[in-house]
Amino acid sequence: MPRPTKPPLDEHLTQLAGQPVAAIDTPALVVDLDAMQRNLGRMAEFARKHGIRWRPHAKMHKCSEIARLQLEAGAVGVCVQKTAEAEAMAAGGVNDIYISNEVIAPQKLARVAQLACRLVDAGGRLTIAVDSREGVARLAQAMDDARRATGGSAVIDVFVEIDVGQGRCGVPPGRAALELVHEIRKHPALRFAGLQAYHGRAQHLRSPQERRDAIEQAARDAALTRKLIEDEGIQVALITGAGTGTMVCEAASGVYGELQAGSFLFMDADYARNERDPAQPQFEHALFVKTQVISAGARHAVCDAGHKSHAIDSGLPTVHSVDGDDPLEFGNGGDEHGILRPAAGGRVPEIGRILWLIPGHCDPTVNLHDHLVGVKGGLRTGTVDRILRVDARGALT
Amino acid sequence: MPRPTKPPLDEHLTQLAGQPVAAIDTPALVVDLDAMQRNLGRMAEFARKHGIRWRPHAKMHKCSEIARLQLEAGAVGVCVQKTAEAEAMAAGGVNDIYISNEVIAPQKLARVAQLACRLVDAGGRLTIAVDSREGVARLAQAMDDARRATGGSAVIDVFVEIDVGQGRCGVPPGRAALELVHEIRKHPALRFAGLQAYHGRAQHLRSPQERRDAIEQAARDAALTRKLIEDEGIQVALITGAGTGTMVCEAASGVYGELQAGSFLFMDADYARNERDPAQPQFEHALFVKTQVISAGARHAVCDAGHKSHAIDSGLPTVHSVDGDDPLEFGNGGDEHGILRPAAGGRVPEIGRILWLIPGHCDPTVNLHDHLVGVKGGLRTGTVDRILRVDARGALT
Numbered sequence: 027m028p029r030p031t032k033p034p035l036d037e038h039l040t041q042l043a044g045q046p047v048a049a050i051d052t053p054a055l056v057v058d059l060d061a062m063q064r065n066l067g068r069m070a071e072f073a074r075k076h077g078i079r080w081r082p083h084a085k086m087h088k089c090s091e092i093a094r095l096q097l098e099a100g101a102v103g104v105c106v107q108k109t110a111e112a113e114a115m116a117a118g119g120v121n122d123i124y125i126s127n128e129v130i131a132p133q134k135l136a137r138v139a140q141l142a143c144r145l146v147d148a149g150g151r152l153t154i155a156v157d158s159r160e161g162v163a164r165l166a167q168a169m170d171d172a173r174r175a176t177g178g179s180a181v182i183d184v185f186v187e188i189d190v191g192q193g194r195c196g197v198p199p200g201r202a203a204l205e206l207v208h209e210i211r212k213h214p215a216l217r218f219a220g221l222q223a224y225h226g227r228a229q230h231l232r233s234p235q236e237r238r239d240a241i242e243q244a245a246r247d248a249a250l251t252r253k254l255i256e257d258e259g260i261q262v263a264l265i266t267g268a269g270t271g272t273m274v275c276e277a278a279s280g281v282y283g284e285l286q287a288g289s290f291l292f293m294d295a296d297y298a299r300n301e302r303d304p305a306q307p308q309f310e311h312a313l314f315v316k317t318q319v320i321s322a323g324a325r326h327a328v329c330d331a332g333h334k335s336h337a338i339d340s341g342l343p344t345v346h347s348v349d350g351d352d353p354l355e356f357g358n359g360g361d362e363h364g365i366l367r368p369a370a371g372g373r374v375p376e377i378g379r380i381l382w383l384i385p386g387h388c389d390p391t392v393n394l395h396d397h398l399v400g401v402k403g404g405l406r407t408g409t410v411d412r413i414l415r416v417d418a419r420g421a422l423t
Numbered sequence: 424m425p426r427p428t429k430p431p432l433d434e435h436l437t438q439l440a441g442q443p444v445a446a447i448d449t450p451a452l453v454v455d456l457d458a459m460q461r462n463l464g465r466m467a468e469f470a471r472k473h474g475i476r477w478r479p480h481a482k483m484h485k486c487s488e489i490a491r492l493q494l495e496a497g498a499v500g501v502c503v504q505k506t507a508e509a510e511a512m513a514a515g516g517v518n519d520i521y522i523s524n525e526v527i528a529p530q531k532l533a534r535v536a537q538l539a540c541r542l543v544d545a546g547g548r549l550t551i552a553v554d555s556r557e558g559v560a561r562l563a564q565a566m567d568d569a570r571r572a573t574g575g576s577a578v579i580d581v582f583v584e585i586d587v588g589q590g591r592c593g594v595p596p597g598r599a600a601l602e603l604v605h606e607i608r609k610h611p612a613l614r615f616a617g618l619q620a621y622h623g624r625a626q627h628l629r630s631p632q633e634r635r636d637a638i639e640q641a642a643r644d645a646a647l648t649r650k651l652i653e654d655e656g657i658q659v660a661l662i663t664g665a666g667t668g669t670m671v672c673e674a675a676s677g678v679y680g681e682l683q684a685g686s687f688l689f690m691d692a693d694y695a696r697n698e699r700d701p702a703q704p705q706f707e708h709a710l711f712v713k714t715q716v717i718s719a720g721a722r723h724a725v726c727d728a729g730h731k732s733h734a735i736d737s738g739l740p741t742v743h744s745v746d747g748d749d750p751l752e753f754g755n756g757g758d759e760h761g762i763l764r765p766a767a768g769g770r771v772p773e774i775g776r777i778l779w780l781i782p783g784h785c786d787p788t789v790n791l792h793d794h795l796v797g798v799k800g801g802l803r804t805g806t807v808d809r810i811l812r813v814d815a816r817g818a819l820t
Contacts, residue, residue, distance in 0.1 A: 051530050051820045085758065107759045127759065128717040130727075130775055133448050157718050160774045194756055195718040195725050226757065320525040321554050321592040328592050330527075333736050334790050335819055339755075358736075359591055360623065361482065361786050362504045362524065377557045378527055389758050393731050394790070396817050420793050420816075422732055423448045 035413055039397060042410045047401055050410065052318045052380070053331040055395040057292070059402050059411055061312035065291050068307035070100045073285065076277040081105055081124060081266070083288030086389045088418035089398065090118020092291070103151070105286050109134045110421035112141055112152065118417050121150025124266075126222055126286065128161055128187070128195055129154060134423060135164055139172035139182070146180035153183035155222045157196050162209045162216070169215035183219035184210050185266065188251055190244035192226040199247035204254050211260070220264035223248040224286060229271030230296060230340075234303035241268075241275035249281045270297055274305040294388040296340040313391070313398075314346060314405065315383040317364065319375050325367065327375050331383060332362040337390035343383035348405050351375070356383065393419055432810055436794060439807045444798055447807065449715045449777070450728040452792040454689070456799050456808055458709035459489075462688050465704035467497045470682065473674040478502055478521060478663070480685030483786045485815035486795065487515020489688070500548070502683050506531045507818035509538055509549065515814050518547025521663075523619055523683065525558055525584070525592055526551060531820060532561055536569035536579070543577035550580035552619045554593050559606045559613070566612035580616035581607050582663065585648055587641035589623045596644035601651050608657070617661035620645040621683060626668030627693060627737075631700035638665075638672035646678045667694055671702040691785040693737040710788070710795075711743060711802065712780040714761065716772050722764065724772045728780060729759040734787035740780035745802050748772070753780065790816055 042049060050056060073080040082096050084104040093104045093115055103122030106112045112123045123145065129138055142152040156162050162184075169182055186206045189196030197203050203221065210218045228240035244267070252262040266284040268276035273290070276282035289297055292313035302308070317331035336343050338358065345354040345366070352372035357365035366381070368374055375381065382405055385391040392398070398414040439446060447453065470477040479493050481501040490501045490512055500519030503509045509520045520542065526535055539549040553559050559581075566579055583603045586593030594600050600618065607615045625637035641664070649659040663681040665673035670687070673679035686694055689710035699705070714728035733740050735755065742751040742763070749769035754762035763778070765771055772778065779802055782788040789795070795811040 049530075051528055053819050128725075130717045131448055131715060133446075158774055161717075189720075193723075194760055194762065197720075318528060320527045320558075323586075323594075326590075328525075333734070334787055337730070338736055339730050339758075361736075361790075363591055365591065377555055390731055393758075394817065395819075420791065422450050422792075 035397065035415065039413050042399065043412050045410050047405060047408050047410065050316055050399050052316050053335040054316045054399050055335075055392065056314045056316050056399045056401055056405070057414065058312045058314065058405060059400045060404070061310040062291055065293070065309045065312060066095065066099045068309060069287070069290050072277070072307050073100065078277050078282070079284040081284055081286055082291065083126070083286050084115055084418070085111060086288035086392065087291065088114070088392055088416045088421065089414050090115050090120055090417045091414050093118065093120045102284070105288070106418070108421055108423065109137050110423045111418040113137065114418035114421050116141060116145060121145055121148055124153040126155050126224070128157055130161060130164065132164060132168065135168035136171065138165070139168040142169065142182040143172050143176050143178050143180040147178065151183060153185060153219055155185045155187045156206060156210070157187040159206065159209055162206060162213070166213035166216055169213070173215055181215055181217045184216050185219050185222040186210070187222040188247065190223045190225050190247045190267070191228060191240055192224060194226065196222070199251045200254060203251045204258070207255050207260060218260065220262050220266065221248055221251060222267065223265055223282070224267040224269070225272065226269065229269040230300060231271070232299065233301050237272045237303065238275050241272045241279065245276070245279040245281040270309070271300055274303050278305070289388050292388040294340070294391070295344045295384045295386045298384070311346065311384050313385060313388050315343065315385060315391075317381050317383060319366070319377050319379040319381070322374055322377050325374065327366045327379075328359060329364045329366055329381055330362065331364050332360050333358070334361045334394060336383060336385040337387045337394065339390060340387035343385050346382040346384050348382050354381070392416060395419065432794065432812065436810050439796065440809050442807050444802060444805050444807065447713055447796050449713050450732040451713045451796050452732075452789065453711045453713050453796045453798055453802070454811065455709045455711065455802060456797045457801070458707040459688055462690070462706045462709060463492065463496045465706060466684070466687050469674070469704050470497065475674050475679070476681040478681055478683055479688065480523070480683050481512055481815070482508060483685035483789065484688065485511070485789055485813045485818065486811050487512050487517055487814045488811050490515065490517045499681070502685070503815070505818055505820065506534050506538075507820045508815040510534065511815035511818050513538060513542060518542055518545055520548075521550040523552050523621070525554055527558060527561065529561060529565065532565035533568065535562070536565040539566065539579040540569050540573050540575050540577040544575065548580060550582060550616055552582045552584045553603060553607070554584040556603065556606050559603060559610070563610035563613055566610070570612055578612055578614045581613050582616050582619040583607070584619040585644065587620045587622050587644045587664070588625060588637055589621060591623065593619070596648045597651060600648045601655070604652050604657060615657065617659050617663065618645055618648060619664065620662055620679070621664040621666070622669065623666065626666040627697060628668070629696065630698050634669045634700065635672050638669045638676065642673070642676040642678040667706070668697055671700050675702070686785050689785040691737070691788075692741045692781045692783045695781070708743065708781050710782060710785050712740065712782060712788075714778050714780055716763070716774050716776040716778070719771055719774050722771065724763045724776075725756060726761045726763055726778055727759065728761050729757050730755070731758045731791060733780060733782040734784045734791065736787060737784035740782050743779040743781050745779055751778070789813060792816065
């Protein structure tokens, strides 16, 4: 099985631990570990209070060290989107992994099956989503091959993905899902585990009411599909879904049994644009790009962070005020630069000035970086606690 | 000096060489090496014909193996934007490197100075851009420190960056540039090398006339600045700039002596949207994301490439027709998915179908990948020739 091979960290990185925040060269992706830990605690408390499982999405942080912290805080396991992410998480000691996505390529399914056998042997579990007969048949073939090769009898858990409004993968709710359940149950190495019902589009509907309406409909679709399946005497053990934007709705639905929210841990500028549901824990920004001004003119300055440092698919970063600085507007300066313009009457920041950006979207921002710099004690006067390796960065296959 | 530490390639990657294109798992960033080589030849011929130097921008490919191919084809060296990119190129055997960007942080300038000393000792050269007195002073300090530490007398070449329309870094053309030249000449370890005059905004003006107008103005600004400096008896050895969109204009200007174009090697969907200047060599697309369909519904299919596989800052990828397939429109499906919709009357592609995407913007797309899969013999029936490591991927500092 291809396993992620990671080099040792550069010496200048390992030497950062214990140094003040000022020693972090720019641009760098910095995690406020205190804020992250508070977010983690809020999520754990929310799940406990609602009696619901949580399985945070590791596609966001791609870091097995963070995944282990989530497990310690009460998460039942992690979700991933890619086989290579699952391999990286397993290599990092996570043993309950759900690939919440369709896998079709036979060479990848061989890896999925090998990983399933390995995790099950070690007392863990691998789960995967399907949305086609072709997908079920190929997965079953791969599992049969892996079981034959290892002489084992491992079973892989399989969710049927239904499209509850995302308009991407998934069969329509209802009969199409039931048909796939019957397909799954034909194969001894596959175990029907429930329904995947994630509504991605609902996450960034700006008002709580719009989000509630969207998830009410999703929950109705999921419940109806469950009833159809259970009417045939087949148990639907779990309905899983939800993101940071809507998790309070799924938790209140009585239908969903597991939350997949991932972004709550770091938050981002796009989630901050949502009008907060009063039922939602108050998650803090914990992910920042540290950058500095490298050029300053009469009307604008330029910093050393562009969209090779932060993703811009969900909007540009915002400038986080740490020192009570004059407010700055961030403009797109291309791959390696950001343009900073002061508000009317404000000053252009001087060369060398340190700034902190809140990325527009945390997931693809983390995927640009090989490591995160973990800080305790705040961004202004804190200290580097440790370097967190983004094990699954670039894990695309 | 922090040096890039790269792990050995995964076994499944090294085993790809010699195998048919069909063996490449998805998503993968694939280079059509035949098309790349033709683009390289066209660029070399263009530069020869116009008697102009070319120093392609390695921020595009971030790959020292490709940089060496460019040097063999006649490039005088490479440009980079980041100190860490320069270190990666030097580690890969490139010994004439220009950091066409401002560097301000003292810890980075120490690395710049160390690299300059090392390259000069080995018969090479490091060049850098400045646009502030602060930048000149800090660079001089770093060079003094490095020379003292090594007992050497290396000199770093310095371009003064002027803003010829980009609206980002650079001093205004004219007196401000002259003042910086005087500053540079105060320091024995700095050697004034000429003017950096890159007009990024002009690269994607859609009509050749708009691009010609923009570069005529830039060339006038650069020539005026040169005259001001030369009137004081100081030679301006070189004016450097140009990208793939406008290189024919700079080459024809009689002002620019060096072209920095990088994207010509791979091309991308955004450059393909430019109306071609008849004087421009006909560069081909050489960079593709191989992807496959993992889900198919009644009206759309979903492939396994999203914006963790390709950058979308300059628009979505287009679907490249390899087999004469029905045309497909690519829609944004988020980080890990692409949505494929057939044109009116066309068929939705089936599960497992292989598709090839032309990325919207090559530079940040390459920066998402740890390696490129080099193919010869075409995308349909070709063979994997070799894996090219993206040495400077994520080299942000």
